[in-house]
Amino acid sequence: MPADAPTVSTTTPGLLVSVTNVDEAVIAAELGVDIVDIKNPQRGALGAADPEVWRAVAATVDPAVRLSAALGEAIEADHADQVPARFDFAKAGPAGCSTIADLTDHWQRIRSQLAASVPLVAVAYADYQQANCPLPEAILEAASANDIHWWLIDTFVKDGRSTLDHLTRDRLRDLNALAGRTNIRWVLAGSLRLENNPLERDCDPHYVGLRGDVCQHGRTGTLVASRVKRWQQYLRELK
Numbered sequence: 001m002p003a004d005a006p007t008v009s010t011t012t013p014g015l016l017v018s019v020t021n022v023d024e025a026v027i028a029a030e031l032g033v034d035i036v037d038i039k040n041p042q043r044g045a046l047g048a049a050d051p052e053v054w055r056a057v058a059a060t061v062d063p064a065v066r067l068s069a070a071l072g073e074a075i076e077a078d079h080a081d082q083v084p085a086r087f088d089f090a091k092a093g094p095a096g097c098s099t100i101a102d103l104t105d106h107w108q109r110i111r112s113q114l115a116a117s118v119p120l121v122a123v124a125y126a127d128y129q130q131a132n133c134p135l136p137e138a139i140l141e142a143a144s145a146n147d148i149h150w151w152l153i154d155t156f157v158k159d160g161r162s163t164l165d166h167l168t169r170d171r172l173r174d175l176n177a178l179a180g181r182t183n184i185r186w187v188l189a190g191s192l193r194l195e196n197n198p199l200e201r202d203c204d205p206h207y208v209g210l211r212g213d214v215c216q217h218g219r220t221g222t223l224v225a226s227r228v229k230r231w232q233q234y235l236r237e238l239k
């Protein structure tokens, strides 16, 4: 079984929090966030931070903390070879790939650049029409066919509408079932807001991914520890 293959089934979703710099990464790690994702939100939904930030976080954060790097959109991701081998994930978006064949070509290129120890996360967008990319279902199936074991759904346009505004309850439930059948671990992200009780749906993600709702002044603002704690409390009380 590959090192990144799913092995454990969680009942309560874990928490992925996107951070922009070393200070935020340390705060998230100290709060016990399960996956600390390094991103530059000013560069888009999956905006890549500079490789110096990846290196600085890798050198600073407790080695037990799992790290993820946002690489930008797959069509433009060109620094994958600089993701430190200590990272646990790298994710690239599908925007601008109008076909699965196009997207899988980019996945192949990026994986050939990543250290062998860093698995690629397949990303889908709930607002796929605006991102000019394949349907979430097609990306999930392609991930399975390409031996990718992680899938994340996000929003491409950050206009306040969340993944739950774009996809119906039935569709999310079906995506959840498809992830289960294909043995893929998945992350529900995309402008989620605690006030909307986002997990009161028939879906059971392995992780919830956040940026805007745990920041002051939105996703390009700064991480706020008390907001992360509120989400942790919410997730603890789900089951």
Ligand SMILES: O=C[C@H](O)COP(=O)(O)O
Pocket (backbone or CB within 6 Å): 016, 017, 018, 037, 039, 154, 155, 189, 190, 191, 192, 209, 210, 211, 212, 213, 219
């Ligand atoms: O990977 C997760 C994203 O960083 C979520 O960001 P967002 O909550 O601002 O949409």
